[in-house]
Amino acid sequence: MNRFNPIQNIENDGLEIMEVGNWAQKKYKLVGKYCDIFTSGMKNKWDLVYLDLFSGPGIVKIKETPNLLKNSALIAMSLPNSFNHYVLNDYSSNTVKSLQQRIERLHPDKSYQLYNEDANQVVDKIFDELPTYLKISKPLFFAFIDPFSLSLHFETIKKLSARQVDILVLHALQMDGVRNMGHYISENNPRLNLFFGNSDWRLRLTEEKVAKGQFVKFLSDEFDNSIRKLGYKAAIIKERITNNQGSGIYYLSFYSKHERGLDFFEKVRKGNNDQFELF
Numbered sequence: 001m002n003r004f005n006p007i008q009n010i011e012n013d014g015l016e017i018m019e020v021g022n023w024a025q026k027k028y029k030l031v032g033k034y035c036d037i038f039t040s041g042m043k044n045k046w047d048l049v050y051l052d053l054f055s056g057p058g059i060v061k062i063k064e065t066p067n068l069l070k071n072s073a074l075i076a077m078s079l080p081n082s083f084n085h086y087v088l089n090d091y092s093s094n095t096v097k098s099l100q101q102r103i104e105r106l107h108p109d110k111s112y113q114l115y116n117e118d119a120n121q122v123v124d125k126i127f128d129e130l131p132t133y134l135k136i137s138k139p140l141f142f143a144f145i146d147p148f149s150l151s152l153h154f155e156t157i158k159k160l161s162a163r164q165v166d167i168l169v170l171h172a173l174q175m176d177g178v179r180n181m182g183h184y185i186s187e188n189n190p191r192l193n194l195f196f197g198n199s200d201w202r203l204r205l206t207e208e209k210v211a212k213g214q215f216v217k218f219l220s221d222e223f224d225n226s227i228r229k230l231g232y233k234a235a236i237i238k239e240r241i242t243n244n245q246g247s248g249i250y251y252l253s254f255y256s257k258h259e260r261g262l263d264f265f266e267k268v269r270k271g272n273n274d275q276f277e278l279f
């Protein structure tokens with residue numbers, strides 16, 4: 001498990017680059033190491049498909065440093081055991097163009113499909129357009145869902161759940177949830193209905209739970225309850241990502257229908273405590 005280092009420096013190619021805080025490296029380590037253990041453990045049994053619904057341009061710059069790193073999509077393409085197929089999506093057309101040029105240059109051998117759509121609108125199309133060899137054989141998907149905010153619709157998770165899909169999702173519980181709490185719980189705001197896939201969460205939102213620390217747990221528990229109804233098990237411990245001041249900004253939450261997926265995640269999570277590089 002330690003042989004693959006997801007933190008991979010890369011040179012500037014003049015195409016689009018996204019700026020991230022240095023704490024994003026913890027996210028890259030977790031997703032990269034999960035992909036590594038997943039592809040090495042499952043490679044001979046399934047057709048493995050990597051799904052990245054919020055893929056970004058492929059390269060990030062760590063703020064306040066000159067360092068450029070591969071992002072989730074290019075990390076997943078750099079694994080020692082490759083996925084059989086990659087499906088990448090971003091709603092920004094420039095972002096998708098940059099990613100495509102990078103894949104063509106760095107990984108011309110990979111089987112991939114790129115989409116330029118809203119992540120909440122693209123899943124049906126992705127499944128309809130999978131290469132035929134994946135339809136007749138046994139596809140097993142790993143979906144990385146990495147939005148900036150709580151913009152993911154539960155309906156999207158529901159669509160993914162129709163297939164064998166293990167899911168790692170970034171939940172911007174503090175960065176978006178707590179920051180916009182007043183707005184999101186106001187009566188006519190649909191944001192959390194869409195995020196949880198129901199509207200009866202309002203019945204369970206007591207005054208206590210609106211207290212700041214409790215609201216994060218409320219959001220997380222409600223999402224977990226919704227996804228459990230689809231047959232998923234939730235990893236008990238989520239990976240908490242903090243900024244340089246130690247304040248929580250988001251969680252990475254893992255879901256699978258199978259114990260093996262949860263075992264893989266727990267192994268990787270436990271090994272992810274090493275400090276990220278401070279350049």
Ligand SMILES: C[S@@+](CC[C@H](N)C(=O)[O-])C[C@H]1O[C@@H](n2cnc3c(N)ncnc32)[C@H](O)[C@@H]1O
Pocket residue numbers: 052053054055056057060071072073089090091092095117118119120146147148151
């Ligand atoms: C957090 S960034 C990407 C992160 C990338 N996975 C990484 O490893 O750095 C989120 C990306 O999602 C895109 N995005 C935001 N909202 C979206 C939506 N509703 N559908 C598809 N892409 C979206 C943005 O253009 C941005 O590139």
